Amino acid sequence: MTRARRLHPAWTVAAVAFVALVGAAGFRATPSVLLHPLHAEFRWPLATISAAVSVNLLLYGLTAPFAAALMDRFGIRRVVAGALALVALGSGLTVFMTASWQLVLCWGVLVGLGTGSMALAFVATVTGRWFVHRRGLVTGVLTAGGAAGQLVFLPLLAVLVRDHGWRAAALVVAGAALAVVPLVARWLREHPADLGLPAYGATAVTPRPPSAGGAAARAVAAFTAAARTRPFWLLAGGFAICGATTNGLVGTHFVPAAHDHGMPQTTAAGLLALVGLFDIVGVVASGWLTDRMDSRLLLAGYYGLRGLSLLLLPALFTGGTGPSMLVFVVFYGLDWVATVPPTVALCREYFGDSAAVVFGWVFAAHQFGAAFAATAAGLVRDRLGDYAPAWYAAGALSVGAALLSLLLRRRRAVPVPVLTPARPAGAWSYRG
Structure with missing residues (x-):
């Protein structure tokens, strides 16, 4: 690597991924500070409001494997930018809601799909493509991004709810998610082979696999x-x-x-x-x-x-x-x-x-x-x-x-990619 490029681009990708995870994590802190204000304003049962959180929780998990496959098909940049837009849309639309089903749609479905698309499968995709050495460490740092986001947003959201009402907090979450989109569009590279470089710690350039x-x-x-x-x-x-x-x-x-x-x-x-x-x-x-x-x-x-x-x-x-x-x-x-x-x-x-x-x-x-x-x-x-x-x-x-x-x-056996019409790209075999 030349003197002009001492910092491997993998670290830039990891930094942008961390910021994106922090930006999306704003919603993870939202239910705890908005639950009682929503109950006080709309008189919805707490069980109804909690149902929206439950839908979010389930979609957060179920979306992850499909999001990882979509990243392979359409690229990390597009999927992450779309996920941040969904989080912003779901959080922003809550300021206009008048019925509990709209809360389920916004909090549960839209934000659930958005945050699920940036769950831990996103971390696994970034570290798998860009790192050979330090994979575990980078996985830990990126995983900590979610926790860091909650710590950053929770005190701020609590103050906003107290001083300006819950709508201000919802809009701040939406704005934070949108603010990260330009960084993702500019700096979140897809694959080290696109730059003619090996992954961090690798000795040879690995060709970018064909889109499945x-x-x-x-x-x-x-x-x-x-x-x-x-x-x-x-x-x-x-x-x-x-x-x-x-x-x-x-x-x-x-x-x-x-x-x-x-x-x-x-x-x-x-x-x-x-x-x-x-x-x-x-x-x-x-x-x-x-x-x-x-x-x-x-x-x-x-x-x-x-x-x-x-x-x-x-x-x-x-x-x-x-x-x-x-x-x-x-x-x-x-x-x-x-x-x-x-x-x-x-x-x-x-x-x-x-x-x-x-x-x-x-x-x-x-x-x-x-x-x-x-x-x-x-x-x-x-x-x-x-x-x-x-x-x-x-x-x-x-x-x-x-x-x-x-x-x-x-x-006991190395996973073997199999590229045949009968099996999808990236298929593998395992005995054990």
Whole structure:
């Protein structure tokens, strides 16, 4: 590489991807600050407003594998720019809504499709194309972009809602998403071969693979092929438990559970924000470790330690905001999405060129687990008057996820692309 180009373009692509993820993450912080203002203005039941969030959560997961296939078909730049436009449209149109179905359409469908198109499958696509060395680290940094976005937007949105009303907050989210589109259009390159360069850390230029037609068919075909393998179900099962024990349970029910034990909601929300802060540190560190250690052992360790922390949480609630609870916040925050870099790495190991699409399906399992846990924990609280059984069940499930990770074997066959009319581009075979 010449002196004039000491910085590999891969780092520019990664930086733009990070900014795009931060811009799209604004909506992830929106429901928590807009739920009560919408209820107060429109008198819609909280369950109705929550339904819009549930639709968003499910589409966020289901869109990911199709978005990864669309990126292969039409390019990263077009898909990401379109996704940001959908987020802006969905958030911006809420200022005109008068009926609850419009909230479901805007929050649930439009924003769900937009954010799902920029979910973790986008991260897997960028790192898979542009990086050979430092893949784990970059995966961790980009994954942290979502958490960073929430931390950036949450305090701002809360102030806007308080001082100027919820419509101002919705418009700020829309504006932030739109502001990133020009950066994406200018700097988010598709493939290093387009510049005549190898990926970062590679020694030779890899020709850009031909565009595969039928993105939806390719996503379905990738799932059908992956579903015949043992590693896919072990990864998907573990990641479903990951979603259940993070977004679904802790992300949704930590604050009301703490309030049940006499902790003020503002204090509980502050503790949850600290979880997000340490989440950034944890996922970046996990990416660094993924470049150096066996991802199977990392996953087993993460899930096992998470299970232990959740089993102890009911007892910690009785101590309020004492040192023990703060230790949990730090420890759990470091572990929150640390599972992402090793899971992406294992998808790449087992499924080769189809890794981003297959990871999209694994991520869909994550979101289904989250949606199930969010509902199940609420039912437990309604029926039994206590969240404790939900925490214990989550702890046991996390230990189970650790065992699933240990059952993963090292790959015994290299994924082989097969370009025939009977199978889509990027198809692969796996024995094991």
